[in-house]
Structure formats: C-alpha cells, structure tokens
Amino acid sequence: MRNGFRYQGALQPADPITSHAAQPAVELQHVARRFGAVEALAGVSLNVRRGEFFSLLGPSGCGKTTLLRIIAGLDLPDSGNVRIGGVESLRLPAWKRPVNTVFQSYALFPHLCVSENIAFGLRMKRQAAKDIVRRVAAVMDLTQITSLAGRHPHELSGGQRQRVALARAIVNEPAVLLLDEPLGALDAKLRKELQTELRQLQRRLGTTFIHVTHDQDEAFAISDRVALMHAGRVAQLGTPEDLYEHPKTRFVAEFIGSCNSMEGKFFSRSGALLEVDTPLGRLQVELPSTAIELAERERLHVGIRPERISLEGGSAGDNRFLGKVEAIVSNGPESHIQVRAGQTLLNVVELNSGRRSVGLFVGDSVEVSLPPANLFLMED
Ligand code: ATP
Numbered sequence: 001m002r003n004g005f006r007y008q009g010a011l012q013p014a015d016p017i018t019s020h021a022a023q024p025a026v027e028l029q030h031v032a033r034r035f036g037a038v039e040a041l042a043g044v045s046l047n048v049r050r051g052e053f054f055s056l057l058g059p060s061g062c063g064k065t066t067l068l069r070i071i072a073g074l075d076l077p078d079s080g081n082v083r084i085g086g087v088e089s090l091r092l093p094a095w096k097r098p099v100n101t102v103f104q105s106y107a108l109f110p111h112l113c114v115s116e117n118i119a120f121g122l123r124m125k126r127q128a129a130k131d132i133v134r135r136v137a138a139v140m141d142l143t144q145i146t147s148l149a150g151r152h153p154h155e156l157s158g159g160q161r162q163r164v165a166l167a168r169a170i171v172n173e174p175a176v177l178l179l180d181e182p183l184g185a186l187d188a189k190l191r192k193e194l195q196t197e198l199r200q201l202q203r204r205l206g207t208t209f210i211h212v213t214h215d216q217d218e219a220f221a222i223s224d225r226v227a228l229m230h231a232g233r234v235a236q237l238g239t240p241e242d243l244y245e246h247p248k249t250r251f252v253a254e255f256i257g258s259c260n261s262m263e264g265k266f267f268s269r270s271g272a273l274l275e276v277d278t279p280l281g282r283l284q285v286e287l288p289s290t291a292i293e294l295a296e297r298e299r300l301h302v303g304i305r306p307e308r309i310s311l312e313g314g315s316a317g318d319n320r321f322l323g324k325v326e327a328i329v330s331n332g333p334e335s336h337i338q339v340r341a342g343q344t345l346l347n348v349v350e351l352n353s354g355r356r357s358v359g360l361f362v363g364d365s366v367e368v369s370l371p372p373a374n375l376f377l378m379e380d
Contacts, residue, residue, distance in 0.1 A: 023086045025050045025176050025208035026071055031080035033066055040066040042232035043080065048176075048210055053202050055211045055219040058229035059255070064212040067229075068178050071210065073097045085175050098175035102165050104184040108153040115140065115149040118168045125172075135171055142201065143167040159190045166198075170205065177202075179211040183218065195221050216256055220244075228252055244305075246288060249379050253303050260309070260346050261378065264302040273372065278302050279344050283319050286372040301378040306349040308374035311337070311366045319370040325362050335360075339368055 024047040033041040041063045048054045056064040069075040071082060073094030082089045089097055108117050115136050122132045140146045143163045153161055162182055169177055182198070183191045199222040202209045213219050219226050220240040227237040236243055236252045247253035250261055264276040264283075274285045283302060323339035323346065330336075330352065337348045337360065346368065360366065 023050065024048060024083075025052075025085060026210065027081075027083040027086075028067070028071070029081040029083075031067065031070060031077045031082065033063075033070065033075070033077045039232050041070075041077065044229075044232070044234055045080075046227055046234055046237055048208060049225075050208055051206050052224040053199065053209045053211065053222055055213060055223040055226045056229060057213055057216060057219040057226050058235075060214060062229040063232045064214075064229055065180055068101070068180055068210065068212050071176070072099055072101050072178050074101075099178055100169035100172050100174040100176075101178040101180060102162075102169045102182045104181040108161060108164055108168070110153050113150050113152050114145060114156070114164050117153070117164055118171050121168065121172050139167040139171045142170070142204070144197075158186050159194060162186065162194065166201070170201075170207070174207065176208045176210060179209060181212055181214075184213075191218070192221075198222060220256075228255060230255075246376055247303070247378060250301050250303070253376075253378055258306055258347060259303045260306065261301050261303040262344060264300045264377070266296055266298055266300065269296060274377075276300065276302055276377070280321060280341055280370075283370060283375060284372040285375040285377060287377065297379070301380065302375055303378055304370055304375050306336070306347045307351075308371070309339075309346060309348045310369045310371065311339070311348060311350065311360070312369075319372060319375075321368055323366050323368040325360055325364045325366060328360060328362060339366060341368060 026048040029045050030043045031041055031045070032043045044063070044067060056067060058064055066075065070077050071084070073089070073092060076090065084097055084099065109120065112120065118136045118139060119132050122135060140149060143166055145160065145163050145167060148156060148160060148164070153164070156164065166182070183194050186194065195218055211223070223240060225237065225239055226243060228235045228243060230251050236248050243252060243256050247256060247259070253259040253261060262278050262280065264278045267275040267277050267282060272287045274287060275282050276285055285302060321341055323341040325337060326340050326345065327338040328335055333352055335350050335352055337350065339346045339348055
C-alpha cells in the first residue's frame, strides 16, 4: 500500500509518523529555467514535506506553473535538481514519476463516460479488471460522483467535471498530486465549497498535494505551508500564519492582505525591543526571534496590518499619537477608516460589532496606538 491510500471505503488518515517521515516528498535544488529573455525560475530551492498540502502562490508570471511542470516532468530545468520521494527524477519521463497532475482545463476524454474516464489510466497500466472496478468505485465514492458514473463530460457542470478530474488523478495512487489552478474556472461560491472538499480529501488520503494558485485566500484556506513566489524566486515560505504575521519583505506584506508600511531607521535595541525612527516618530517594535536578524539593519520598512491598529487608546507603550479621521467606509461587517497623522495616512480596519467605529466621524481626532508586538520589520 502506498502513501496511506486505502480503498474499499476504509480510507483513514495516513499514519502521522510515516507521512511526516524525514524524507521530503519533493526536493528542489537551485531549479532555474529561462524562456529566451524571460527568467521564469531564478534558482528555486525548497522541500515539500510528505503528506502536506503545499501551495505555490504568486502573481501571474512569477513561475508557479513552470515549477509545477518541472516537478511533473512536463518540462526540464536548465539547471538544478529535482528529487521525488528521495529519487533523482530529472531523467525520469513524466509517466515514470510517482505524480499525477490535475489541470484547470479538466482535460477529460469527451467520448468516455465518468467511470471510463477514471478507469482509463488503470486500463493503460493493464490492471486486473476486478481491481479497476473496485478502485474506480472507491474514488467515485470519495469524490461524491457515484451518481454521475454513466454521464459524459458534456453532461456535467464545471464543479462535477473538476471532481472527475480529481478522481481520475487520485485513482492512480500518486505519491504526489499536482494541482494547477484546479478551481480557477469555477464561480466563487462553488470554488469555496470545493476548497473545503479538496482539503478534506487531502487529509483523508494523506497524499502530498502541491497546488498552484494566484488566489491568496484560497492558498491560506487550504494549505499547511505556502511558498509565495515573485519573479522566479521564492519570496517567503512558511505557514499561512507565518506569512501573514511575519512578512519579511514589503512584497510579501502587500501581496498577503493589506499593510501600512513606512520607512524606518534603526535607533537602538534592547533584547527583542527595538526603537526605530519613522515618519510617525520613534516607534518601539517588539521582534519575534525569527526576525532578529533584521534588527540592526540601518534602513528598514516598518509595517502593521490595518486591523492591528487601535483607535481606542490602550497600552501601546510609547507608540501613541493623535490622528485625524479623513474617511470612513463601512462594508457591513467592518469599517475601513483612514487616519492622518502628520504626512502619514494610516488604513485602519475595525469590526463593526465594536461600539467605537460607529461613533467616529470624518474630521474627528482619535488616539492612535500601534502595539509594539503588532509592528513588524521588512526588507525592501
Ligand atoms: P499564471 O498565474 O499567469 O499562470 P505563472 O506564475 O504560472 O503565471 P509561468 O506560466 O510559470 O507563470 O510563467 C513564468 C514566465 O515564463 C512568464 O513570464 C511566462 O510568460 C514565461 N513562459 C512560461 N512558459 C513559456 C514558454 N513556453 N515560452 C515562453 N515563455 C514562457
């Protein structure tokens, strides 16, 4: 049995010990790829752990699909190395790699019905007919398409087709499932539903999933870890929480959610507490241990998420000053408030369940506080 995939309705989560064994599912070392003048990948190194849901996230053209195609064996890098399950894989053709890919475009065979589409790969591998029937039935059950078994692709909705494409890929029991924007063609509501299903499916199978998307919400909703890519490089790799709470560069902070950022100049440090001069004055910044390496760089950027700014006074050490409300836009659950302090315009978000934002008006003076632990430091 490979990778925890158990059939006959006895699907259980993969054994946490084996699924997180030391050997990564995929190792990429200095993978570089050029297309003429375009540097699609500028030396990407990363490891994907066994049994994790890993997303490659980034803006259009940053190299996500190229990287996925290289893992799949559909393209070759100019240099660098790819190991899958500890095996050097660059010389292996796509069909010999223990991976399967699900594309946005479904790529189903139009003349075959759902169950035949799913069975196709197993037939090609000359599996015993009895096994094929059993395995196809199990994945149709898992992906909730049993009732569609006899339909042809043109008789299915987009969401149903994508389920068939998923079933067709997982029936082969790949060690790694590659997903290239698999939900990209679906409307927002269906997309959200399938995100949840995809996550549950991955948990049940224990298979390593590598998923490409440019949608931050999607990557954060379903991934254990995310590699945010920018211009052919990994800008930052970590859990969704790491990327949100401790972005290392302005690009990361701004791609993931919104961020107030301003230039800063290091002034002093006492343990994890820094003083940084900014256009808002001297601010105290409390650093997590992971960001200590940034501490004494002379030029920095200081950032804070809009919902981490308080307009209710409170204990923010010295990081307190007066501001003036310039605009308020309420979208139901939240109020987006622009507050000017000197030359700096801060974006603040408050939940409308609170009393205070409701009571604010354009032109009001407010006490702004930036709790030191909510500020972070970034490189350019
Ligand atoms: P998207 O989200 O738009 O799919 P992406 O992050 O997946 O983008 P890639 O498709 O990997 O980006 O492309 C990276 C860069 O390489 C882009 O500038 C793209 O135009 C270029 N590129 C990719 N494939 C080729 C090719 N076959 N020939 C020429 N240029 C290519």
